[in-house]
Amino acid sequence: MAKFDLILKGGLIIDPANDFEETGDVGIASGHIERVAPEIDSTESSSTIDVSGKWVMPGQIDTHAHVAGLSRNWDPALGYAMLAKAGTTTVLDMGGTGQTLIDGIKRKGAGLNVAGLFALIPGSTITTREPDAGQISDIVSNALSQGCFGIKMLGGYHPFTPETTSKIIAECNARLAYIAFHIGTRESGSHLGGLREIPQLVGKGRLHVCHVNSYCRGVIEDADDECDEAIAILDDMKGQLNSEAYHAVQNGTNGTCDAKGAVIANVPRNCLRLRGYQPTREGMREAILDGYASVVAQKGSEVLYVKGKEALNLFEAANTNVGMSFPVNLPSSAFRLVTAKSDDDEFSVDAVSTDGGSHPRNVAIQSTMALVKFGALSRLEMVTKLSRTPARMLGLPNKGHFSEGADADITVLDPLISEPVMTIVAGVPIMQDGKVVGSGGTLLVTPEGRQVARNSGLPFQVVDLKESKLYENFR
Numbered sequence: 001m002a003k004f005d006l007i008l009k010g011g012l013i014i015d016p017a018n019d020f021e022e023t024g025d026v027g028i029a030s031g032h033i034e035r036v037a038p039e040i041d042s043t044e045s046s047s048t049i050d051v052s053g054k055w056v057m058p059g060q061i062d063t064h065a066h067v068a069g070l071s072r073n074w075d076p077a078l079g080y081a082m083l084a085k086a087g088t089t090t091v092l093d094m095g096g097t098g099q100t101l102i103d104g105i106k107r108k109g110a111g112l113n114v115a116g117l118f119a120l121i122p123g124s125t126i127t128t129r130e131p132d133a134g135q136i137s138d139i140v141s142n143a144l145s146q147g148c149f150g151i152k153m154l155g156g157y158h159p160f161t162p163e164t165t166s167k168i169i170a171e172c173n174a175r176l177a178y179i180a181f182h183i184g185t186r187e188s189g190s191h192l193g194g195l196r197e198i199p200q201l202v203g204k205g206r207l208h209v210c211h212v213n214s215y216c217r218g219v220i221e222d223a224d225d226e227c228d229e230a231i232a233i234l235d236d237m238k239g240q241l242n243s244e245a246y247h248a249v250q251n252g253t254n255g256t257c258d259a260k261g262a263v264i265a266n267v268p269r270n271c272l273r274l275r276g277y278q279p280t281r282e283g284m285r286e287a288i289l290d291g292y293a294s295v296v297a298q299k300g301s302e303v304l305y306v307k308g309k310e311a312l313n314l315f316e317a318a319n320t321n322v323g324m325s326f327p328v329n330l331p332s333s334a335f336r337l338v339t340a341k342s343d344d345d346e347f348s349v350d351a352v353s354t355d356g357g358s359h360p361r362n363v364a365i366q367s368t369m370a371l372v373k374f375g376a377l378s379r380l381e382m383v384t385k386l387s388r389t390p391a392r393m394l395g396l397p398n399k400g401h402f403s404e405g406a407d408a409d410i411t412v413l414d415p416l417i418s419e420p421v422m423t424i425v426a427g428v429p430i431m432q433d434g435k436v437v438g439s440g441g442t443l444l445v446t447p448e449g450r451q452v453a454r455n456s457g458l459p460f461q462v463v464d465l466k467e468s469k470l471y472e473n474f475r
């Protein structure tokens with residue numbers, strides 16, 4: 001019998017955990033890394049793939065994407081194939097329910113490892129506008145037992161008071177549930193002002209700060225100063241926070257207006273004001289026709305940005321309840337946030353994410369490869385931000401590196417075109433040359449989610465978040 005199931009031959013292997021960057025072969029057996037060596041005899045394997053000229057990295061882990069959300073405008077589960085195509089092997093979904101997560105993997109999964117957070121949406125996923133201590137405890141229990149990894153607070157859309165926000169963080173911390181926050185309370189907003197509240201809200205606790213770049217759009221101060229302040233806040237709380245930033249210029253939001261014609265959510269209101277539009281239905285109409293605002297829409301099995309008259313028709317037909325996008329993320333902010341390091345030579349922002357999935361902006365790999373070409377990051381640093389640190393953030397010690405026995409999750413990149421060309425999960429290709437061939441997926445759950453994971457019939461892995469960067473050295 002062959003010693004290996006698959007050998008990837010002749011690629012540049014990039015493995016920051018082992019400080020390794022050399023051309024060689026990767027031998028895979030039973031879904032795990034069996035050997036990394038300058039040359040492995042092809043006759044020892046039942047299958048080989050020539051990856052000479054390519055970069056071979058531990059599978060990209062996206063710590064902020066959307067595959068299980070509650071959008072009515074498109075099927076979020078389409079995001080699985082979009083991510084597989086973009087080189088992603090493991091994804092943290094930023095807000096759905098256990099049911100939408102499991103259902104989506106079964107319908108449209110593309111073979112990825114998937115952890116999901118329970119989105120706190122008053123009137124939809126939870127009943128109260130301001131849950132009290134008892135209700136918060138029940139919400140967290142319920143989230144974990146339905147197979148979620150923890151909780152997502154959507155302060156930019158459904159903010160709570162600072163007191164409630166703080167209680168939710170503390171409850172998740174006490175239970176070692178994952179807790180992620182799109183910044184903003186009733187007293188701040190989805191901008192730097194919200195980030196300034198973080199030390200007070202978190203105290204000695206732990207928190208995943210979502211898409212740091214989106215609070216550095218120049219809403220309150222000059223954008224460069226906002227970056228400096230954001231980095232200082234993260235550096236001051238080093239050891240307590242997980243953080244990520246994405247590089248896409250397009251943001252993601254929605255256009256919903258109330259009966260009086262006012263745009264409801266904080267985020268699109270900020271976007272409209274940034275370019276001098278009124279935060280109203282009429283302001284939104286103008287922004288769409290001017291080409292500033294795009295509508296996000298599903299066409300066939302693709303999710304796309306639609307502009308102009310066609311976009312306006314979609315906006316009106318849905319009575320304003322459409323996914324929308326504005327080109328408000330500043331490349332200069334993304335650059336500063338991705339490259340910034342604290343005094344200990346660690347990155348200030350942990351990871352590069354996409355905030356994509358079903359939103360068509362899964363550019364983490366392309367944009368980070370561009371920074372390598374630009375000379376702003378080394379290849380080892382690129383993989384640190386795309387795989388190694390994300391694995392630590394999520395408590396996945398067998399991922400993010402190529403040590404013997406590690407999970408054989410691998411992303412193969414073509415440096416000539418700056419794109420992923422192969423995605424491998426547990427030794428099996430789920431994407432090759434742009435064609436997605438994977439299906440289903442492996443559910444990542446906490447111990448409380450074991451039963452529902454078993455009942456789902458999906459393969460699953462129980463993760464101890466004590467092992468995660470979020471909770472290491474916690475109490």
Ligand SMILES: [Zn+2]
Pocket residue numbers: 064065066094355
């Ligand atoms: Zn998001």
